[in-house]
Amino acid sequence: MSSDNSKEAIQEHIRVYMMVFGALAVLTVITVLASFLKVSTSEAIFLALIIASIKASLVAGYFMHLISEKSMIISILLLTVFFFFIMIFLPLISYTDNAGVHVPWVSIK
């Protein structure tokens, strides 16, 4: 949160919160409508995650005040994001190792 805690500054923050609320509501409706589009699965995933990322940025930036937060918090979060992506994609190595290998569920069915 910025250090300006005057009444006017807080009133300005409140105005921004209302605008963000409106944007989040509109983006939620767009997320649902986008799921009805006739696109491939990968395109649908890409679209849904882009919209979710925009919504998450609005929440983190304005409601959690990251847009004006101290560098210590930003450093902690950058480190977290780095390890988050390692954790998400590390198992991909195992998956790509098995590329082209017979898939058991085909015979199970």
Next chain:
Amino acid sequence: MEIPYSIEEREDTGLINSKLGIWIFLASEVMLFGGLFSAYIFLRLAAPPGDFEYWASKLSVPMATVNTMVLISSSVSMVMAWASLKLKDFSKFKMYMGITLLCSALFMVIKYFEYTSKFSHDIFPSSSTFMAIYFTLTGLHGIHILGGVVVMLYFYLPFSHQLWHDQPEHFTNRVEALGLYWHFVDLVWIFLFPVLYLL
């Protein structure tokens, strides 16, 4: 004993201790949910074609959409509760915290109906891989909602209000930490909603 750096910032971090603490906690929460999102991705990659889509079609998109709006509204009312304290308006803080509590209760009621409707159709976590990860992710998220409600009730009920009268800034900083946690819970749902219900 006085808790150090609850109002004034530490020289080395430039932060009050509660804010640094809650952000480190949230970083650990990112890794907790991140691990489960990773599990979802790899379970989906290994699933038979159409399997996840088939089971996801059994979920109620309208209910989840309403829940998304409810949780977003609760995030706004939470930040308004904090802003009210900054404006030294305690009655408005109570009103907005009450709205946040009502939204949380509504979210859990809708989730209850979602879960019971699945159970009544003999759909359980053991029914499929998708349902296993669906109940795990939404169940863990629900536990986080309940945790937030407990802390919100603490600030809403009179026994914590003495701190507001004695040290209003300390009380405001505590509510800010609660708000950061609550927005994180909202943030997790923002990703859960499309991943589980729409894809």
